[in-house]
Amino acid sequence: MSSTLQEEEDNLQLSQCLLDELSQQLLPYGFDASPFLSGWYNAAVSRKVQLGKDLTAYDDCLCICLISNPQMFEKTFIPTICEWFKQSEGDSFEEVLKRMRSKFSRFKFPPGSSDPFDWAVFIRLQKVLEICIANIKSQLPSNELDKFDGAQWIPDYAIRLVTRLPYVHVQTAGHVSGMAYFHQPSEMIKQRSREQTGQPYCGVSLHPKYGGWFGFRGIYIFPNLRCPNLPKSTPLSYFTPSTNDGFNSSGNNNSQLEALLYEYNECWSDNKWREYKLFNDNNNNNNSDCNHRYSNDAILYFSTEPSERVKFVQQWFNRYLTNATPIMCTIDKDL
DSSP, rough: OOOOHHHHHHHHHHHHHHOOOOHHHHGGGGGEEEEEEHHHHHHSSSSSSSOOOTTSSSSEEEEEEEETTTHHHHIHHHHHHHHHHOTTTOOOOOHHHHHHHHHTTTTTSSSSSSSSHHHHHHHHHHHHHHHHHHHHHHOGGGGGGGGGGEEEETTTTTBBBOOBBSSHHHHHHHHHTTTTEEEEESSSSSSOOOOOOOOOOOOOETTTTTTTEEEEEEEEEEOOOOOOOOOOOOOOOOOOSEEEOOOOOOOHHHHHHHHHHHHHHHSGGGGGGOOOOSOOOTTTTTTTHHHTSOHHHHHHHHHOOOGHHHHHHHHHHHHHHSSSSSOOOOSSSOO
């Protein structure tokens, strides 16, 4: 075997070790990961949102799409909030977030102050990346350590300074990684615009198991880990796409897809669009659907305007300071 082929095979094995390590660190906290190559993504998006040479110099750089699954709210967000309660020393929640911004100011994409959920995701995903790289490096010879140089997490909310466009179009990253099928309005026979604004419909991503009960949380990129022979996964969804790309059809027609896009664009907060799942195992486990959709607490939180979420969590904070125990299920929706 030539040295080039051997290196490609070694890198593929290394990427699998990395994915195994990431899954071990992410799954207990309610996150899923799926790999793709930078070139796959760049070929599917406009130049304005491609991963530039400053991020991935080659088309075969390993990237990993990250989502929070329905259990992440209880497995990461709530424990993080409780930990903040314990460490608050009587300070307001706003003061806690100020200290957070100061503590993590050295990172490239820290969240703003308006959403505590973003901070919980930020802390967990940064920590997981650091732990996984350290664990993998401890098993590598010194001449391979540089394969993890420049590794970073780009969150879903990261915006380019000049164009104000996202650093990563996460729906496309989800599609090319096989994580979630990105249904676009172009799949509809009849194009539609939003009734209230007249703006064109936006596309929607569906996960085969979670439907719409998940959130994109950005990508990890490894600019020095090149894997040209990485296997490519085909995204699955409840719906049959208009193109033939090896998709496992469930026999659904275009009118159902139009209904999905209507529900997503016109009545997003009703959450009906989230229920389209390819794999529905309610008959196998009475508790399975509870694990594959948001809890009532999570729905209540995500239904709150982002600008009001600090105030929302402050209610938990106040109850903790009063009772020494956070109360999760009796939060007032009217702030």
